Amino acid sequence: MILRRRDKRSREEDLQALTISIEEAINTGRINQMASELEEWEPYDLAVVYEEINEVYRPQFMNALEIETLTRMLSELSPMIEVSALYILGKEKAAQVLNRMDNDDLADLLGEIPEEMREYLLSIMEVTERETVRELMNFGPETAGGIMTNRYVWFYAKYTVREAVEKVKHFADLTNDIQDLYVLNEEKELIGLTTYRDLVLAQATDLIEDLMGENVVKVPADMDQEEVAHLFEQYDLVSMPVEDVNGKLIGVVTFDDVLDVLRAEANEDINKLSATDKTIDYNTHPLTAAKRRLPWLIMLLFLGLLSGSIISIFEGTLSKVVALTFFMPMIAGMTGNTGTQSLAVVIRGLGPQTKMNRKTIFRLLRRELLVGIMIGVICGVSVALVAGFWQASFALGAVIGFSLLLTIIIGTMAGTVIPIILYKLKIDPAVASGPLITTLNDLFSLSVYFGTATIFISYLT
Numbered sequence: 001m002i003l004r005r006r007d008k009r010s011r012e013e014d015l016q017a018l019t020i021s022i023e024e025a026i027n028t029g030r031i032n033q034m035a036s037e038l039e040e041w042e043p044y045d046l047a048v049v050y051e052e053i054n055e056v057y058r059p060q061f062m063n064a065l066e067i068e069t070l071t072r073m074l075s076e077l078s079p080m081i082e083v084s085a086l087y088i089l090g091k092e093k094a095a096q097v098l099n100r101m102d103n104d105d106l107a108d109l110l111g112e113i114p115e116e117m118r119e120y121l122l123s124i125m126e127v128t129e130r131e132t133v134r135e136l137m138n139f140g141p142e143t144a145g146g147i148m149t150n151r152y153v154w155f156y157a158k159y160t161v162r163e164a165v166e167k168v169k170h171f172a173d174l175t176n177d178i179q180d181l182y183v184l185n186e187e188k189e190l191i192g193l194t195t196y197r198d199l200v201l202a203q204a205t206d207l208i209e210d211l212m213g214e215n216v217v218k219v220p221a222d223m224d225q226e227e228v229a230h231l232f233e234q235y236d237l238v239s240m241p242v243e244d245v246n247g248k249l250i251g252v253v254t255f256d257d258v259l260d261v262l263r264a265e266a267n268e269d270i271n272k273l274s275a276t277d278k279t280i281d282y283n284t285h286p287l288t289a290a291k292r293r294l295p296w297l298i299m300l301l302f303l304g305l306l307s308g309s310i311i312s313i314f315e316g317t318l319s320k321v322v323a324l325t326f327f328m329p330m331i332a333g334m335t336g337n338t339g340t341q342s343l344a345v346v347i348r349g350l351g352p353q354t355k356m357n358r359k360t361i362f363r364l365l366r367r368e369l370l371v372g373i374m375i376g377v378i379c380g381v382s383v384a385l386v387a388g389f390w391q392a393s394f395a396l397g398a399v400i401g402f403s404l405l406l407t408i409i410i411g412t413m414a415g416t417v418i419p420i421i422l423y424k425l426k427i428d429p430a431v432a433s434g435p436l437i438t439t440l441n442d443l444f445s446l447s448v449y450f451g452t453a454t455i456f457i458s459y460l461t
Contacts, residue, residue, distance in 0.1 A: 016052075018049055046065070047077050049061075050073065075102070079113060104148055108147075111141060136251075143221065143225060144242045144253055147257045147260075148242045151252075154184050154249070155181065155182075160208070179195060180193060181193070182252075192213060194208060220245070221245075307442050307443060307446055321453065328446070332442045335445035338411040339437040341412075372409040376406070376409050377405060387401070400449075
């Protein structure tokens with residue numbers, strides 16, 4: 001029997017116990033008796049168990065699940081593991097699963113696997129479902145059309161509540177979203193929206209046209225997925241209708257798809273901020289990971305060599321005041337840190353929804369300049385006092401403190417200006433990565449630091 005959660009064990013421990021119970025049940029021929037208990041677990045939990053159990057047990061485990069549960073479980077697996085599971089199921093059962101999968105999820109899956117596998121899976125599906133998935137695959141993967149599903153419930157305006165409820169019951173198994181219900185005219189154009197709550201509270205003889213709201217937030221199929229996600233945030237939506245160029249309703253973007261978009265976009269920006277434009281995770285092959293990281297690092301390596309040339313230019317200053325070398329890492333590090341902070345603030349604010357006009361840019365630059373001055377003054381005075389007492393030279397402390405003030409201001413402004421320029425040039429500002437900003441700021445900071453020291457060298461020797 002599957003162990004129930006009656007104690008204070010963690011979810012991970014529960015899943016480990018479940019995995020052991022399933023393997024024991026398969027070995028003793030009792031797996032089918034556990035079917036009803038397996039249905040009580042979340043699809044994600046079952047997917048975790050599927051990956052944990054011995055591969056030889058996977059066919060029996062999947063055969064013990066109802067088709068609906070099996071379909072939802074497979075959707076939680078990574079693409080290649082999911083495809084492998086479909087092959088294990090065999091042609092007939094795999095076809096049942098594919099026909100029940102959300103078409104948008106299936107289109108995403110098929111877009112990530114080799115063409116031979118894709119065509120095989122499409123060939124075993126029902127004709128209607130197959131053509132629908134092919135149509136979804138024609139949309140850009142990062143557009144509203146690319147993330148929408150065509151499984152939604154709609155009515156004509158002249159439907160009564162009784163007729164509408166019957167239709168919801170009939171199609172409830174084919175869609176996960178019955179919260180928002182769409183009202184169409186004879187041309188299949190969206191004219192209104194109602195909710196299941198409205199139906200429950202209305203009289204059976206009421207007409208849908210009297211319940212629906214006509215001011216519906218909708219998007220074209222080619223809208224960027226980031227803009228769609230922003231509209232969900234603005235209007236607190238559960239789903240959003242998608243129209244074609246003729247104004248006909250062709251699909252719906254649901255909230256779970258938007259969560260995937262937000263996660264993917266965040267990962268993309270993080271990858272770029274870390275100077276790689278492709279995802280690298282625990283499963284990435286070492287050679288692949290190295291190839292993805294190397295291009296940016298080679299560029300940064302040669303930029304870093306310029307730092308050495310700057311130091312060589314000021315070799316005379318360094319030879320006269322060796323103590324200047326003690327503070328080089330601090331000056332360069334603080335400049336890079338403030339630049340990276342500003343970069344993060346700017347990139348977080350940029351997006352399809354941002355109106356980056358002259359007024360906005362001026363306000364942002366002014367704000368960051370003031371921030372840089374305040375941080376620079378506080379840090380500059382602090383390090384000036386420390387350096388002055390440490391080296392018994394307040395002139396040296398003043399030079400270091402003033403240099404730090406200037407470099408922090410420069411670093412802050414660089415982290416602000418560079419992504420804005422890239423944004424205006426239609427280049428993803430996230431490519432102004434943390435390592436790039438840090439390297440450029442090293443060049444700026446060392447130039448300012450040694451330049452200032454050279455100007456005031458007579459006071460330091």
